[in-house]
Amino acid sequence: MSSKVIQAMYTDDDVLMSAVKRVRQENHHIEEVYTPFPVHGLDKAMGLEPTRLAITAFMYGCVGLSVAISMMYFIMIVDWPQNIGGKPSFSFLENMPAFVPIMFEMTVFFAAHLMVITFYMRSKLWPFKEAENPDPRTTDDHFLMEVSVHGDEEVLKALLLETGATEIKVTEKH
Known part of the structure; x- marks a missing residue:
């Protein structure tokens, strides 16, 4: 089963952090966030449970x-x-x-x-595993947030553009 996700690209970690908070405030589900370095507080902003x-x-x-x-x-x-x-x-x-x-x-x-x-x-990092990174720029200087689409896609795109996204792409997630 595949579902649609919107991939929003950001160029600043502070903008990404406020965008994650805003998207969660609007009750949208964030699938994953790809960053080139660890962003302090991102796990709490995404609502992830503490690690064991x-x-x-x-x-x-x-x-x-x-x-x-x-x-x-x-x-x-x-x-x-x-x-x-x-x-x-x-x-x-x-x-x-x-x-x-x-x-x-x-x-x-x-x-x-x-x-x-x-x-x-x-983390399922086996030898010779293919990278699951959707955009190679996220290993350098960009940040990517994947948000699952449940409802009106255009409203979600507008919200992501409001939060400071530089690029938006709709893809099918398998």
Whole structure:
């Protein structure tokens, strides 16, 4: 099923921000906004929900910490205990100060690497994926807002022109 979207091109991020607020105020649905750089506050202006990536980062860090503790306990206490520098080799708690850097590094390692994988999976950025950018100028110095057409197309075009759009194009979205 395909539907019509209007692509409005802007040349300034402040104009884009006020346009997004005005379009949302008029109860139109913004499909996507393409920008060459992150625009602060755009997600809130579009009405997007907050991301849950921080929660997943915490969970991945907990997994890394668990793996580090299990690995160190098995290697240094159970499997191959060694007397290194006079430290007792039979107690995990007595060796804890020596294990803290390893636990920290494994926590960061797991959180960082699993977050990258999660980001790529969530945003569907697979190797050799074709770009979905509708206009190559949005990677340089232009901003594009896609608004779905529900109702009178001409009224929506007039609204977008009022908000400062430099170009307007109607396309079919698949």
